[in-house]
Amino acid sequence: MSSLPVFDYVNATSPAEAMGQLGAGWSEAALYAGGVDLLDLMKERLYEPKKLVNIKTAPSLKYIKVENGEVxxxxxxxxxxxAAHPELQKSHPALARAAGKAATPQIRNLATIGGNLCQRPRCWYFRSEDFPCMRKGGEKCFAKEGENRYHAIFTEGEPCVIVHPSAAGVALVAFGAQLKIASSSGERTVDIEKFFVRPKDNVRRENVLGPKDLITEIVIPASAAGMASAYIKIREKQSYDWPLADVAVVAKLSGANVEACRIVLGSAAPVPHRATEAEEFLKGKPLNEENAARAGELAVKDASPLEQNAYKVPLFKTVVRRTLLALKETKAS
Ligand SMILES: Cc1cc2nc3c(=O)[nH]c(=O)nc-3n(C[C@H](O)[C@H](O)[C@H](O)COP(=O)(O)OP(=O)(O)OC[C@H]3O[C@@H](n4cnc5c(N)ncnc54)[C@H](O)[C@@H]3O)c2cc1C
Structure with missing residues (x-):
């Protein structure tokens, strides 16, 4: 295993103190939460910040509050x-399940939700210092014509074909969450769908954060309270693994009918992918086997898979169908 490069280390006791330690460029300082992804990148010499700003010493950034339906x-x-929060398990099962299915028990004990949303992609070309890919400032996406069985199937117009890695991100997009982001110039609120960035808009970063930004809160609006939700992840190895396909669905059910829903595919595109045509199709229709199967077909209608990952198209069809049907068992209470 590689050793870490030399860096300064600061314990920040508040968000303000953390922001005060950040610099104008990514190489100056990095926020250090669980460290699962950050230290990996540093050991691989893919990222060498001069300073780590530990935020685990800022207790005001650690809480779960559920009030009047808002989380x-x-x-x-x-x-x-x-994953273990009794209220979230009942009210927002898709989020609790997505968190509980990610990685391993040891990693889940360390990994924070803020870091999970900001982790860098797992593409093996990006993760290897031997491949100067576009995301690292190079000219080429090696996955497009290389080993691409785990890559995106929604690739139209994209210069890079990574898949979005955060399980929590997939569920939070389905819930229509918002992120509060603080920087030295004040605080802003960003819809989570606008937080994630497509390669065609910026091939070097996966989200809108700048080097002086800090996510201070994740908010699931009260409008999602009482919705049914489900999350299913399919992986090759059952002990722990990244998803081949994962799907989160949040729906407003009225008796047997779907009044409205959001269907989000993970491991399908460089950002959590909303299946909007399938969502529209289901509006006002009964949640049954036939409609769920049709929604699965619509969800992958626009896929343009790569040479080695066409298997994901029927896989997602099935996972969308199964996740929709699972809503019946996971209605929020
Ligand atoms: C073997 C393995 C399997 C895995 N499987 C999965 C999986 O199935 N699903 C999944 O979702 N993940 C998986 N992961 C990834 C893991 O969940 C993430 O690496 C972890 O969640 C990152 O969280 P962290 O707190 O350790 O972040 P860190 O490594 O500390 O930080 C990651 C990035 O986020 C930034 N950051 C952290 N907090 C904030 C904040 N508040 N504001 C702004 N920026 C911030 C850091 O500066 C850094 O750039 C796996 C990892 C491993 C090693």
Whole structure:
């Protein structure tokens, strides 16, 4: 295993103190939460910030509050804490399940939801220092014509074909969450769908954060309260693995009918992918086997898979269908 490059280390006790330690460029300083992804990138010499700003010493960033149907989560809450939260398990099962299915128990105990949303892609060309890919400032996406069985199937117009890695991100897009982001110039609120960035808009970054930004809160609006939700992840190895396909669905059910829903595919595109045509199709229709299967077909209608990952198209059809049908068992209480 590689050793870490030399860096300065600061314990920040508040968000303000953390922001004060950040610099104008990514190479100056990095926020250090669970460290699962950050230290990996540093050991691989893919990222060498001069300073790590530990935010685990800022207790005000760690809480889960559920009030009047609105859920507010501090970025330092771990995936394990979200998965085990009794209220979220009942009210927002897709989020609790997505968090509980990610990685391994040891990693979930360390990994924070803020870091999970900001982790860098797992593309093996990006992760290897031997491949100067576009995301690292090179000229080429090696996955397009290389080993691409785990890559995107929604690739139209994209210069790079990574898949979005965050399980929590997939569920939070389905819930229409918002992120509060603080920087030295104040705080802004960003819809999570606008937080993630497509390669065609910026091939070097996966989200809108700048080097001086800090996610201070994740908010699931009260409008999502009482919705049914489900999350299913398909992986090759059952002990732990990244998803081949994962799907989160959040729906407003009226008796047997779907009044409205959001269907989000993970591991399908460089950002969590909304299946909007399938969502529209289901509006006002009964949630049955036939309609769920049709929604599955519509969800992958515009896919343009790569040479080695066409298997994901029928896989997603099935996972969308199964996740929709699972809503019946996971209605929020
Ligand atoms: C073997 C393995 C399997 C995995 N499987 C899965 C999986 O199935 N699903 C899945 O979703 N993930 C998976 N992961 C990834 C893992 O969940 C993430 O690496 C982890 O969630 C990152 O969280 P962290 O707190 O450790 O972040 P860190 O590594 O500390 O930070 C990651 C990035 O986020 C930035 N950051 C952290 N907090 C904030 C904040 N509040 N505001 C702004 N920026 C911030 C950091 O500066 C850094 O750039 C896996 C990882 C491994 C090693």
């Amino acid at each position: 507010r989560i501090g970025p330092l809450v771990t995936l394990a804490e979200i």
